[in-house]
Amino acid sequence: MTATDVVVLVHALVAVLFMAGLIGRWIVLGAAERATELSAMKALTTAAGPFERIVIVGSMLVLLFGVVAAFMKGRSILGPLSGGSIDWLFVSLLLYLSLIPLVPIVFLPRGKVFEAALAAAEVEGQVTPELRAAWRDPVVRAAHVYELAAVTVVLTLMLTKPF
Numbered sequence: 477m478t479a480t481d482v483v484v485l486v487h488a489l490v491a492v493l494f495m496a497g498l499i500g501r502w503i504v505l506g507a508a509e510r511a512t513e514l515s516a517m518k519a520l521t522t523a524a525g526p527f528e529r530i531v532i533v534g535s536m537l538v539l540l541f542g543v544v545a546a547f548m549k550g551r552s553i554l555g556p557l558s559g560g561s562i563d564w565l566f567v568s569l570l571l572y573l574s575l576i577p578l579v580p581i582v583f584l585p586r587g588k589v590f591e592a593a594l595a596a597a598e599v600e601g602q603v604t605p606e607l608r609a610a611w612r613d614p615v616v617r618a619a620h621v622y623e624l625a626a627v628t629v630v631l632t633l634m635l636t637k638p639f
Contacts, residue, residue: 480548487541488634494538495631497530498624509611514603518594539572564633571626582619589613 501524508520543553546565552558555566593610597603 480545483541483548484545487538487545490534490537490541491631491634493530494534495627497527497534498627500524501527501531502620502624512603514597514601517603517607518598521594535575542568542572562639564637564639568630568633571630575623575626578619578623582615586610586613586616590616 504520504524504527508517508524511517511520546553551565552560553565553569554560555562555569560566590607590610590613593604593607597607
C-alpha cells in the first residue's frame with residue numbers, strides 16, 4: 477500500500493464519518509424538535525453536540541485529505557478552470573464549496589435566534605411558540621436538506637466516479 481493509497485483511504489473514511497455525523501445530527505435534532513417537554517428537548521439538543529463536532533471537523537478533514545489525495549494522484553481539482561474537463565472531482569469540489577456560505581448566511585445567524593428562543597423557553601420553564609417556530613425555521617430546514625443532499629451526491633460521485 478502506497479502513501480497515496482493511505483491518503484485516499486483516510487479521505488474516504490473521513491467522508492463516511494462526515495456523512496454519519498450529518499445523519500446522526502439530523503436524527504437527534506429531529507427527535508429534539510418533536511419533544512414535548514423542554515427537558516427532553518434540551519437533552520437531545522445537547523446529545524446532538526458530538527455529531528455537530530463530527531460534522532465540523534469532518535468537513536475540514538474531508539476537504540484537506542481530498543485535495544492532498546488529488547495532488548498525490550496528479551489530478552487537477554480545478555477541471556475546466558485549468559484546461560481540463562468537467563469530471564466527478566470538479567463537480568464534487570463545486571458542490572462541497574457551495575456548502576460553505578450556508579454557515580455564515582444561515583446556520584450562525586439562525587442559530588443565534590434558536591439559542592435566544594431556547595433561553596426564553598428556559599426562563600418560562602416550557603416549550604414556547606417562539607421555540608417551536610425556531611425549530612421549524614424553513615430556511616434552516618432547506619439548508620440542512622441541501623447540505624445532506626449535496627454531501628450524498630459528493631459521496632456517490634466519489635465512490636462511483638461516473639465521469
